[in-house]
Amino acid sequence: MRLSFLSDLNAERAARRAVVLVTDIASGEQRLVLEAKIGSDPLAEDLQDRLRQGKSGLIERGDRQYFLTIQTPPVRVIVIGAVHISQALAPMAQGLDFDITIIDPRTAFATPARFPDVPVLTEWPDAVLPTLGIDRYTALAVLTHDPKIDDPALAIALRSDCFYIGALGSRKTHERRVQRLTALGFTDTDMKRIQAPIGLDIGAVSPAEIAVSILAEIVAALRKERRRPA
Template identity: 55%
Template sequence: MDPYVLKSLNAAKRAREAAVVVTDLEDGRDRLVRAGDHVAGELGEAIGKVLKSGKSGVAQAEGREFFLNVHVPPARMVIIGAVHISQTLAPMARMAGFDVTIIDPRTAFATPERFDGSDLRADWPEDVLKDRPLDYFTAVVAVTHDPKIDDYPLISALKTGCFYVGALGSRKTHGRRVERLKEAGLSEETIGRIAAPIGLPIGAASPAEIAVAVLAQVIEALRTRELPVRDAEGAAA
């Protein structure tokens, strides 16, 4: 591999940009193609395909064999609520490769002591998400069950098409939430995308067990959903 290709690839990854390493398997030469770069012909088509699917593979183009290794940004997890569940969910999600942010305006909850090593924002979701908007590669996990805090990021996640949207709360709490989101103008189908009750049904009881159930459900969503077509800026179309 060309050292320059490696450096450019790692820079793209740090900037959360999708890129493809194209290796000619006959002569070993390689190059980096970023999402939005124009590549002509059969090879360009094949590159477009792997960027869309997110799946690397061998491609035949112009009578040669190429390996196309696609690198998409690591999934992000935005946790709304610096609660007990989040104290376990955040480090576990980081271990599983997620880029995690915890948001909670309640400064009694959002203390660095309770969230050592996490990217913690003691601010309203409205303000934090302005600087770092949600995208397709983001999972939103709302666990405060306080409508004042949860509703805005939930609505924003559903509108953006985040690959996972989950909300904690009893059936009664969720029923009231569904009513509020309908009043906010969301369709029943859109609201139906919210994972509620949150987490895979493994009978989780303690906060740590619920965190496992939630993380498993987020991974399931990440690995079973198709990637959207992305434009030159890397934004979901």
């Protein structure tokens, strides 16, 4: 690999952007395809498919073989609310190799004792979220049930490129939430980005079961083009 490629790979990793190193097996020739350029690449469909899987691998096109080395940023899950669901969700997310952060200004709940080995930020979401750099590899789960905490987080998420936004609460709760966010200038299209009630409908009852449903919905959003047709 060229040293310039290695430098570019490191730069894209630091910027949390995906990149693909394409190697022609026969000739050994290589090219680096940046995320913004994938759509115009001759192997665009294959590159996008591999990016969705997040896996490197060999492909064949015509009589040629190419090895696609995939580099994608770690998926980041930001949870608003140091609640019982979050306690169950955190280790499950780590088991999926997701980077998880808990945000809750309520210091009685957001403690290292309740969330061992997980970053816990005892800040208001509108103060700390802008510093985290929410991007298209970020999922946001809003779980406090307190509009003073949840609404600012949702507003920031809706202005970002994050791939998933979910909010806890009943349909009636969400209707009131939509009214408040609409008053802030958000549109019906914006509202459709929020998964509410949060999580896949699996009949979840306990905090752990709800955590499973949330993570399943996040994975479904992340890999949506790879899901089986209904």
